[in-house]
Amino acid sequence: MEDRSYFYLPPPITTINKKVITMKVSMSIELKDIPGQLVHALQPISNLGGNIRSVQHQRDKKTPSGRIPLQLVLEIEERSLNILVERLKERGVNVVRIGEERLKDSMVVLLIGHIVHSDLRETIDSIDSTGFAEVVELSLSMPGVDMTSSASVTLSAIGKEELKDALDILEATAEKKGIMVISSI
Amino acid sequence: MKQETVRISIIGFGYVGSGVAEVIRRKREAIARKHGIDLKIVGIADLKGVIADEQGVSEEAIRALKAGEKQGDMTSLDIIRDVAHEVMVETTPTNVETGEPGLTHIITALESGRHVVTSNKGPIALEYQKLMELAAKHGKEIKFEAAVGGAMPIISLVRENLAGNGVMSIKGILNGTCNYILTRMAEEDLPYEHVLKEAQEIGIAETDPSKDIEGVDTAVKLVILANSIFGMNATYNDVKVVGISEITPDALKLANDAGYVIKLIGDVDSDGRLEVAPRLVPKDDPLNVGGTLNVATIKTDLAGEITVIGKGAGPIEAASAILSDIIGIYS
The missing domain is CATH 3.30.70.260 (ACT domain)
Known part of the structure; x- marks a missing residue:
């Protein structure tokens, strides 16, 4: 029988651009x-x-x-x-x-885990509701139902301090939901 | 040039220990010429047995020891205590829980008036302060460049070449196995389990790879840097550790699309932050090195950022660091 274990099909990546609220x-x-x-x-x-x-x-x-x-x-x-x-x-x-006020500073953060099941909306809202930072772009990769999904999230904020605060909020929310956050060096 | 004979014991004769014997054999004459010290191995101890010779152990005796022929009734501690020598090279395998047998070897050597040069992470990470105090008490040196980043110089770079600088942070890739796995996953779009298996087949990952992939090895090295460079009194439990087993090809691809690679980064700074975690590294950052390479960026107040890249593992590479440490004691 042919060994299929070496094949790996890349999943589709979808991008959601969301609207500014605050x-x-x-x-x-x-x-x-x-x-x-x-x-x-x-x-x-x-x-x-x-x-x-x-x-x-x-x-x-x-x-x-x-x-x-x-x-x-x-x-x-x-x-x-x-x-x-x-x-x-x-x-x-x-x-x-x-x-x-312009959102001057940005950073990319990766999330790995059961992101979709964990109510992504709530995670994004927790950042957007600050008023000083928001999620400006989100790319989601879902290999299949019940499988670990990955997302790249671009956070923007009005300054470096605020960006750091936004990351802290994201990390705290992710930790509660068992999602891994990979931040930039 | 005046010649000084430096007698050496090698305790632990696996890959690294025999690498040390090999580089001393190769470099002995050149070192005598350049540095005025004649390195002579007078004792070797391993689980298989021990050999000792005041005139320097012979090639045949080394071969016989490697071949597993039982040699005499001495123990490693007998060699350290009773055979007259100046430097004990400790290259037994690392145990991060107890530090043994390396810890006892090092303590015995210092108490017997020997300098210590080691590649063994366990004792240095567990009992740094105690060992430094003991060394100072006996007026001896303990050096451990080989324990962090293999051939890549960090500790002597900061202590000697960057002397006078305040060090703000050190971050880098300190584990070649993790770097290999993440590099292969990203380049070939392969899942983690597949690349791990491949790494095990070619000997880059151990049969039990957990210490590497869970970040333990990186964390232990970080503790050594924290204590020796930042003057902390840290232990493994102070390090926040996340490994690489959760990393997916999807995540690597998303990172790539955004201009990044994912690397397992050890990060220590002068505020006491000690963290091992997968991090996004911009593709054009000097920390983005591939394969099994190690790399560290040292952020200083005067010199700015300095990055060193080198081979983190391998018997000759580790022996290089040990040899430099030995010469360093006498220069």
Whole structure:
């Protein structure tokens, strides 16, 4: 009988590009120079489920029109951003500039184990929900039902520290599910 | 040039021990000329028996010992204690649980006033501090370059050539068997079990390959580096170890598509991190070496990154490191 054990058929590799859910936004706004304006401006952000990462408030600098400039960095769901801008305007807050914070740093990580059975979605969500990092690409290789599958995951984050945090989250999630994580040197 | 005679015993006469005898035979004259030391093997001990001769053991006696002819009633410890010599070369097989019989050989040699040169990982990984203190107490040296990375110089490179540098980290491939398996799997797209079998057939992997593939061997070498270079007091249990048996051809292919190879990397740094795990290595990184090669990148504060690549195993390669250690004691 022919010995078939030397043959090995490579499985198909599928690539899933997933949609961004939460985005990180930097925003320059201008407040009226009267008491209570800061809270007044920040309220709609939390009302919409956003997360404020930093606020720079420069009381001594005023715009020519006498307003106080404020720099904000916040995380918010993409679909809520326009609503936020509307609500700020309704409250008399000038929105001067909106910019999306770039995911500057990336790394590739390999996962080996019963990835599909272990609810991959949850693993990805655990990264994406941070607001500072996300899974931007995923290639999955599934040799067969009940067999060990492998995935390469590209993580992106707004900075090196955040990237490291994202890897820690992934490793913790993977450990719970008995998935091996191979990280880059 | 003034000649100094250095009498040597070789305890453990397997591949490495007989490799040492072979390189001393080949290089004796050249070493005498260049370094002014005349190396003379005055005793050899093995499970099969022992031979000893103050004038230097003869080729015939070595052949007879190898052939398994029982030689005399002395034990290895008798040779170490009672035959006058300067350097004991310890090349018995590694036992990572007890360190024996190497540990007793080394302790006895130091207490008997011999320098020690060894390729044996067990005693150095288990009792590093105790052995260093004992050596210092007796004013003797203990050297073990051959225990980590075979012919590839790491310990003397850092201690001597890079003296003055602070070492931040050392990471590398310290096990040729794992490197061979992962290299073959990636290049030929073959499953792990298949390549392991092949490696066993050609003698690259042992019949019981668990120490290599589970990362134990790499971890023990890492402990030696941690203690000897980073001044830690680490043991095997301090190392986080993951082996290579879970690696699939799919994973290697995905890594390849993303610009990486997978290697079993030992990683030690000055913050006390001790880790052995399969890692992604960029294809253009100096750590990406194939076959059975060993490699280490040493990150220093002044010299930056230095990478050494070399043969991690083989009797003559290990003997090379042992020979350099012996000469190092006298220069």
